[in-house]
Every structure is written in C-alpha cells, then in structure tokens.
Amino acid sequence: MSTITSLHSPFSFTLPAELVAKEPPEHRGIARDAVRLMVIDRSDYRIDHTLFYNIEKFLVPGDLMVFNTSRTLPASLVGYGKSGGPLVEVRLAEHLPDNSWLALLRCQQAVDPFSCGIHKGMQIKFDLGLVATVYEMYEPIKRLWKINFSKSGTELLELLYRIGQPIRYEYVSKPWDLDYYQTVYANDPGSAEMPSAGRPFTWKLLFHLKRIGIKMANISLHTSLSSYMDSALDQKHIASEEEFFVSSTTAEQINKTHGLGRRVIAVGTTVVRTLETAAADKKGNVKAGHGYTRLHITANHKLKTVDGLLTGLHEPEASHLDLLSAFLPAGRIHEAYKTAIQRKYLWHEFGDMNLIL
C-alpha cells in the first residue's frame, strides 16, 4: 500500500502504510479496549499516552459521555443492470425523508468505476427480487445518486440483511464480518459505516465507568459514507444529509451537566455534529429532536455543547480533522499527529484512539 499524503490540508502529513489498522484489535492479539489512547489536554496541550482501558484516569465523576448508538447496516449490495447490464456495487449512504436513498454506484467491471452507463431511470436487480431504480444524480455530491428500492421499511431491512455486506475499504486484510463493524452498544440500525470512536468500549469498561460516577447518554446519528472514492471530492469535505435523533432524556442530561459546570464528552465526531446541530442556545443547552444535518465543523466554529472529544486517528484529507480544529489549534493537532506517527499509532476504524479534553 502506498503512503497517504495531503499537500492541501493544514494538517498535511504522511501516513506510513504500516500504520493502517488492517485487522480488528481482537485479531491483533489484544482486546478491543486495549488499543492505545493519546490524550491531549486542551488547556496546556500536554500529551499523554496510555491504553484505552485506562481512560478513567482522565475522567472525573460527573463527566457526561455521549455515545452514538446507531447500528451499522450491511450497506454494500451488488446487483446487475437489468437486461444483462453492468455489475454494480451500491453503497448506501443515507436514507432520505422521502424514503429514497443516497447511494454511491460503483461499476465492478469497468476501467473507470464510475463510467459504465449509470443513468437516470436505470434499474439495478439484486438477489431475492429486490430492485433499485436510479432516480437522479445528487447535485451537492455528484458521486451520489438518489435511488428508490422496490421494497421499503422492514421488508427492505430484511432483504438488506440477507444480501448486503458491510462497507469495507481496501486497506483491511480480509472481508471482516458485519459483527466487527459494530460497537458493543449498537442499537437502531441505519449507519452506512460504523461510528467507530465507540468501538473500543467493552461492557466491562462501561459498567466500571458508570460505577465510578461517569454519566452516560445516547444519541443516534446514522452515518453516511466516509469516502466517495474520489480524493478530489473527499478533500472538499462535503457532507451529505445525515439523520439524527436526540431524546428528551439525553437533552435533559446534557443541559443538567452544563448547569452543574461538568464536562460533556462526545464519543465520536458524529456526536459533536449532532449536538452542535441540536444546540438551543449559547450556553450549550440542546433540544431534543429528530432531523438531518449537513453541519461541517471547522476551526471557525465555536463549540457550544461539548467540552471534549474521543475520536480515532484520521486521514490527512478527512473532514474529521477540520472538526478537531474546533477543539485545538491546527498546529497542536499536527504536533500530536506527528507524535502518534512516531509512536506508531494505528489509523482507521480498527485503530487507536485520541481523547481531547
């Protein structure tokens, strides 16, 4: 695998290929909560290195951790264009309010995976009688198409689980089962890709944190695709619409935590985007609700609802890095990432973690 470099991002760095986590930690001989953890203090920029299961050392009773409980779908389906048409991989990105889906359509046998005659009105046939009709190109992100399935609701879900596979990227060493792409607390299915910041948590660790006074709350944001398989497009960091839910219980917990002067710590960038979208006022209170967000957070964004972030290590062009700059100056992130590379931290969904407090 070649090295990954970004020359355009303020976070320009080279990620050595050997620092890509190709296997889940359980297949590297360690438990899921034994990945490494780099902790960056927002007040003095001190960096600590430890193992994830020691996270309690950096938390205090009364801290509220907010988790994204969305469950990963088997969101990759392979079908044929009708009447002997091309073989197409459909990567579901997002379920839209009008019951259509946004999807990346990749031709499997063409030299250019996006040039095999995909067009409006085209039908893609899958196993078990499922059919998708290509409705139109999604203007904000031209790699995505709006499609309509011949089934909906539970019937469609049933078929997705019978014929779909998890979305996997080329850097993984083998086609890991869907189970490896779930957090232990995953609940309502709907994410195209795993909200991976929560992956290192075990129930044992969650119970322990609860016992020592760490508070916990849940939101759900169904993640879209992290890559449109087009580096130029990926570098523009255009987010598609992502569906989220914030319950009244969670909103109350967050508002109470702020009221007590305690910290709200987001487990994952999806939680930051959800809570900042659901912000009710400048004091950091949030309102319960269900909606869609395209919020792209950068250094100019003044965070209102969250004080800390637990996240993975992100690729040079990833929009998540922009989001990190709302927590820390870009130079500090760059410095921390240089340290992580020197210390051979592992990147991506099966990799090591970064806590910013």
Added chain:
Amino acid sequence: MKRLARKYALITGGSQGLGRQLAITFVKEGAAGLCIVARRSEFLDEVRNTLVEINPDVKVITVSADLSRQEDIERVVAITLHDFKGRLDILVNNASTIGPSPMPYLLDYPLEDFRYVINTNLVAPFLLIKKLLPAMIENGGSIINVTSDAGAIGYPGWGAYGISKFGIEGMSQTWAAELEGSGIRVNYVDPGNMNTALHRAAEPDEDPRQWADPSEITNVFVYLASDESKDVNGKRFKAQEDTHHESDNSVKQPELAPKL
C-alpha cells in the same frame, strides 16, 4: 393494569409449542409488541393472525430465521431494534432443537448435528443476549432462558441437547452475575415435560397425553417477564411446581447406562 402492559418482547421458537403459547399469553397480559422468531415461515402468519385477533393494537413482528446461523441472528436483532425503535423489555430464549430423532448416544453423535444443536440452543441465546442488551440497558429488562432437567443431569441419549441445556444454565448464571445491578435480570425456567412437537420427537414411544399442555405452565414466565420479579436474578425455576419460588435444583437420578 395488565401485568405486561407497555412491554416489548422477543420470543424465539415462537411459532409452535411453548413459544407460541407464551406469545398468546403475553398479548393477553397486555404486551405492546411481540417479535416472534421461528425457522419455518409457514407457521408465523398463523401466530401473527392469532395475536392480532386477541389484541388488534399489538405490534407483531415475525422473522423467519435459522438461529444456528450468526447472520440470521444479526438480521433478527436489526429488525427487532428497528421496529421496536430500539427498545426491548423481555427476551425469551425458547428455541431449541433436539437434534437427530431418535436421539443417538453421544458416542454415536454425528459432529455436524452436535454443532448444529449447540449453535441453535446455546450460541444463539448468547448472541441474542449480547446483541439485544443495548435495547434493554436503559429501561431494564428480563431475560428468560428455557432449560430442561436434561440441563441439570446427563441423561443417556439426550446428547447435544442436554449438553446445550447444561450450557444454558451455566450461561444464565454467568450473565446474571455480570449484569447484577444493571437493571437487567437473567433467570432460567425448566418447563418440565410438555406435549410439544420437540418432546414428542425426543420420546416418540411415550404417551404425550401424560404431559402438560404449554398453556398450563405460562404463569412463571409472565411472573419473570413482569415487574413483579424485578429483583429476581440468576434463579432457576420449575414451571410445573410452585411457580413463584426458585427450584432447589434437585433432579432425579437417571438409570445407569448399560456397560457394553
């Protein structure tokens, strides 16, 4: 108020025998939603119709699945969590397979059959509990595993089935210990001899009329599913004895295996 008002339940092996009867009883006791899982889809429509006839407002999900397959379990979990909007109050791990009938001695047990029985009767409940825990952790919940007296003593000829039930009993105790204080309780019930297809297959030479009808033994399940038992965790129950007290685990000794 009915004992299971506003509760959402999942029952495996719910198209026939004890599972079907539990579904009917749970709906009569006010359950708001039932997910019925069974291997054979042809029976599921009948159960759904029966349940909706009892209470037209009940939310019924039916899922055809082979619980020996991990991918089927993930599908069951996803559909349940989606349709019940991430909430589950009661999980009854009732589905069991007896294995080959007539039941061979363990000495003669084909490996593939052994694996199939263990996967269905033991691995599936483990995975269902693990994957459905997130839906129960917020509001608390009740997990009821169905065992057998073959899970407390090794009867000759009960091979993989008995071993899987030994496993269910140990697993129930371990889950109960690990979840103590979480609001989720795990108990296990020996329903005793019942006139069901499974039991008739296990003992084809016996007169099934001597065995209890599943409708006669549901009370302990309703008790464990309801909030009446919210402080009861890690206990073994015998459905055909005093239904509100845990059993003393005493079981009769089997006949000695003949020496070959």
